[in-house]
Amino acid sequence: xxxxxxxxxxxxxxxxxxxxxxxxxxxxxxxxxxxxxxxxxxxxxxxxxxxxxxxxxxxxxxxxxxxxxxxxxxxxxxxxxxxxxxxxxxxxxxxxxxxxxxxxxxxxxxxxxxxxxxxxxxxxxxxxxxxxxxxxxxxxxxxxxxxxxxxxxxxxxxxxxxxxxxxxxxxxxxxxxxxxxxxxxxxxxxxxxxxxxxxxxxxxxxxxxxxxxxxxxxxxxxxxxxxxxxxxxxxxxxxxxxxxxxxxxxxxxxxxxxxxxxxxxxxxxxxxxxxxxxxxxxxxxxxxxxxxxxxxxxxxxxxxxxxxxxxxxxxxxxxxxxxxxxxxxxxxxxxxxxxxxxxxxxxxxxxxxxxxxxxxxxxxxxxxxxxxxxxxxxxxxxxxxxxxxxxxxxxxxxxxxxxxxxxxxxxxxxxxxxxxxxxxxxxxxxxxxxxxxxxxxxxxxxxxxxxxxxxxxxxxxxxxxxxxxxxxxxxxxxxxxxxxxxxxxxxxxxxxxxxxxxxxxxxxxxxxxxxxxxxxxxxxxxxxxxxxxxxxxxxxxxxxxxxxxxxxxxxxxxxxxxxxxxxxxxxxxxxxxxxxxxxxxxxxxxxxxxxxxxxxxxxxxxxxxxxxxxxxxxxxxxxxxxxx
Numbered sequence: 001x002x003x004x005x006x007x008x009x010x011x012x013x014x015x016x017x018x019x020x021x022x023x024x025x026x027x028x029x030x031x032x033x034x035x036x037x038x039x040x041x042x043x044x045x046x047x048x049x050x051x052x053x054x055x056x057x058x059x060x061x062x063x064x065x066x067x068x069x070x071x072x073x074x075x076x077x078x079x080x081x082x083x084x085x086x087x088x089x090x091x092x093x094x095x096x097x098x099x100x101x102x103x104x105x106x107x108x109x110x111x112x113x114x115x116x117x118x119x120x121x122x123x124x125x126x127x128x129x130x131x132x133x134x135x136x137x138x139x140x141x142x143x144x145x146x147x148x149x150x151x152x153x154x155x156x157x158x159x160x161x162x163x164x165x166x167x168x169x170x171x172x173x174x175x176x177x178x179x180x181x182x183x184x185x186x187x188x189x190x191x192x193x194x195x196x197x198x199x200x201x202x203x204x205x206x207x208x209x210x211x212x213x214x215x216x217x218x219x220x221x222x223x224x225x226x227x228x229x230x231x232x233x234x235x236x237x238x239x240x241x242x243x244x245x246x247x248x249x250x251x252x253x254x255x256x257x258x259x260x261x262x263x264x265x266x267x268x269x270x271x272x273x274x275x276x277x278x279x280x281x282x283x284x285x286x287x288x289x290x291x292x293x294x295x296x297x298x299x300x301x302x303x304x305x306x307x308x309x310x311x312x313x314x315x316x317x318x319x320x321x322x323x324x325x326x327x328x329x330x331x332x333x334x335x336x337x338x339x340x341x342x343x344x345x346x347x348x349x350x351x352x353x354x355x356x357x358x359x360x361x362x363x364x365x366x367x368x369x370x371x372x373x374x375x376x377x378x379x380x381x382x383x384x385x386x387x388x389x390x391x392x393x394x395x396x397x398x399x400x401x402x403x404x405x406x407x408x409x410x411x412x413x414x415x416x417x418x419x420x421x422x423x424x425x426x427x428x429x430x431x432x433x434x435x436x437x438x439x440x441x442x443x444x445x446x447x448x449x450x451x452x453x454x455x456x457x458x459x460x461x462x463x464x465x466x467x468x469x470x471x472x473x474x475x476x477x478x479x480x481x482x483x484x485x486x487x488x489x490x491x492x493x494x495x496x497x498x499x500x501x502x503x504x505x506x507x508x509x510x511x512x513x514x515x516x517x518x519x520x521x522x523x524x525x526x527x528x529x530x531x532x533x534x535x536x537x538x539x540x541x542x543x544x545x546x547x548x549x550x551x552x553x554x555x556x557x558x559x560x561x562x563x564x565x566x567x568x569x570x571x572x573x574x575x576x577x578x579x580x581x582x583x584x585x586x587x588x589x590x591x592x593x594x595x596x597x598x599x600x601x602x603x604x605x606x607x608x609x610x611x612x613x614x615x616x617x618x619x620x621x622x623x624x625x626x627x628x
Contacts, residue, residue: 005039014045026053042073048083060091078108082117089121092280097121098130105137112142119151126314128158146172146179153185157192165189180210184219191223199223214244221253233257248278255287262606264294282312286321293325294580301325316344327583332452335583336443347492351376353437360434362444367396372432374402375425376439378491379542380561383568384584384594386411387458388441393419400429401438409543413462414568452593457570461546469547472538479512479625482549482566483532484557485576486522496578496607497559501525503609507556507617508532517548517555517562553625556616559585567595572625576612579603 005013017032030053036046047070054063067084074080085100101118105111119134135152138145149172156165169186172179187202203223206216221236237254240247255270271288274281289304305322308315323338340361342348353374358364360371371392375382382404392399403411403422411422423429436444447453473480486498501521508514508531516532519539539545546565549555555566555573559582566573575598577585585592585600592598599619603612 005035007039010036010039010043010046014043014049017046018049021049021053026057029053042070044070044074044077044080048080051083051087055087055090060087063087064091076107078104078111078114081107082111082114085114085117085121089117089124094121094125098125098127101134110141112138112145112148115141116145116148116151119148119155123151123155128155131155132159146176150181150185153182154188157185157189160192162189162192166193178209180206180213180216183209184213184216187223188219212243214240214247214250217243218247218250218253221250221257225253225257230257230261234261246277248274248281248284251277252281252283252287255284255291259287259290259294262294264291267291267294280311282308282315282318285311286315286318289318289325290321293321298325298329316341320345320347324583328581328587330449330586332442332448336447339443340440342439348376355435357432357435359440360436360444361440362446364434365396366392366434369396369433370398370400370429370431372400372402372429372435373438373441374435375404376437378488378561379404379407380559380564382407382438383459383542383561383564385438385441386415387453387455387568388445389415389420390417390458391445391453392441393417400432402427406541409462409465409541410459410546413543414459449593454594454596456596457568459546459565459568461550461569462543465543465547466550469544469551473551477513479554479623480515480552481512481620482515482517482552482555482557482562484517484555484560484562486518486525487558487560488520489522493578493582496580497582499558499576499609501528503613504528505531507613507620510617510620512620515548515552517545517552517557519545554620554623556620563598564595567592567598570597572623573598574616574619575600576609576616577602579606579608 013032013036017029017036020032021029030050033046033050033053036043037050040046047066051063051066054060054066064084064087067080067087070080071077071084081100081104085097085104088097088100098118098121101114101121104114105118108114115134116138119131119138122128122131122134132152132155135148135155138148139152142148149168153165153168153172156168166186166189169182169189172182173186176182183202183206187199187206190199190202200220200223203216203220206213207220210216217236217240221233221240224232224236234254234257237250237257240250241254244250251270251274255267255274258264258267258270268288268291271284271291274284278284285304285308289301289308292298292301292304302322302325305318305325308318319338319341323335323341326338327335343352357372360366389399389401397419399420401420401422402425404425408422408424483504485501485504487494491497502525505528508528514532516529516534516536519536521529521536535548539548542565545562546569549562549566549571550569552571555562555571556576557563557566557573558576563573563575573595575585577600579602581602584594590600592600601612601616603609
């Protein structure tokens with residue numbers, strides 16, 4: 001039996017225990033701490049040190065209990081609240097951790113470390129504004145704390161206060177021109193300010209000062225990603241991971257870049273490595289979900305998206321990713337609700353518009369109300385959703401639609417009802433009661449796969465335009481085929497949806513009359529363009545394009561606005577789709593519930609346009625416009 005420790009021996013025993021603890025002899029140190037507490041259950045040093053020991057083992061509940069035991073007897077001990085904040089932070093209980101640091105600071109306002117640690121905890125919670133305040137207090141109390149100054153600059157950047165962030169970084173660099181992290185932070189700011197050359201120079205400077213700085217390579221990868229230099233992106237992330245295999249963010253960034261390069265199996269491996277390091281990181285599930293979509297493992301992708309949302313309900317990207325997938329799978333009821341998350345995405349967050357009038361999503365009566373429809377996304381989207389305008393009038397609404405100028409002549413003819421009015425893009429009606437973005441109309445109207453309104457046609461060509469084009473084209477002697485092979489280069493999915501005109505060369509050998517329906521032709525397509533009849537100079541707006549489309553026997557188009565135009569005119573329209581199509585074309589089927597006269601030709605494998613065109617050629621040789 002061990003003789004009980006006497007109080008007079010506590011100081012010597014504590015010194016021995018701390019020496020053992022520091023030497024890594026944890027079991028022996030724990031035994032001595034327990035002996036001290038046997039002699040004095042309220043000994044602050046033994047309680048705190050034993051708590052630290054349990055925390056080092058990952059035994060956070062035991063560590064927390066010991067500190068709270070100390071606080072029972074010494075509730076105003078600032079360091080005990082600080083220590084509790086440390087334990088709770090390690091346990092991932094960030095809100096409680098921040099509260100403990102706040103109590104420590106209230107009791108000892110001049111302790112810079114409590115403010116600094118509270119900032120780190122608030123960062124983990126995504127509360128960058130309060131974290132900024134904590135870093136500013138820490139830096140004011142301890143000007144030599146460069147990390148506090150750097151964290152302050154980083155949070156100014158996160159809060160999009162870029163000019164202030166730039167000043168903060170410049171101040172740090174002026175004090176220490178050889179601090180690599182300061183250049184990394186300033187590079188981020190320069191990137192946000194669209195100062196591309198300066199951003200890249202700063203990342204390169206950080207790497208020159210410290211080639212082993214993983215975060216500099218990671219951030220350089222983020223920057224190069226915006227520059228669309230895919231090989232450099234992957235190389236930067238790979239180098240960051242090589243330098244720091246535990247770097248979770250680098251693994252996730254690398255996986256996301258692999259997704260964009262359609263290297264989905266490798267992306268999944270990267271996400272799995274990130275999850276092995278940090279099992280509860282929501283972004284890993286979101287990124288892996290996108291890779292699984294690329295592999296067409298849809299059920300697994302949905303499970304990953306749901307897990308991401310369970311772990312982090314405020315995550316921005318996952319609701320949108322899940323929306324697109326559920327819509328692609330034909331679940332419009334759930335998908336359209338989730339589609340409202342588009343305003344939180346990088347894709348559309350800058351397009352949010354604010355009105356005094358309420359947003360209408362179908363929840364109130366339209367009887368006697370004026371509904372303002374405002375545009376978003378592209379021409380094709382507006383054409384597709386304009387079918388809802390008469391249905392809104394049938395519900396008692398007066399519709400005022402802010403409309404892309406190139407569509408106004410066509411839509412004014414197509415919807416002559418005086419209760420539907422089209423106004424120029426950028427203008428506002430004098431008075432209205434409710435407002436709705438045009439891509440929210442399917443949700444507001446309760447659209448399901450079975451109830452998609454698909455009147456054929458719902459667009460009409462102005463008679464004068466049709467007469468002009470009939471005169472221009474003259475008498476028809478052969479089958480007239482209208483072609484669209486590429487859309488706008490700025491479209492996020494252009495590389496997949498567009499194809500070089502050379503790909504259509506076998507099609508152009510058929511004994512038909514091929515007309516270009518495009519206003520813009522890329523330089524790389526010009527050598528093959530002479531095979532087509534050119535109308536670029538005559539296509540002034542969509543009324544002209546509609547008249548030309550209507551004069552065709554059939555339209556063959558990639559997924560662009562002309563496909564929607566032809567569908568709205570009920571013209572036979574064959575739509576060429578990439579292997580992973582836009583959500584509105586659904587999966588596998590060769591028809592479209594949106595356009596009864598459309599026929600879908602899908603790539604059998606990613607980027608396999610030649611086989612897709614071969615199927616089109618076979619079908620076109622059998623096409624009879626009188627039967628369509």
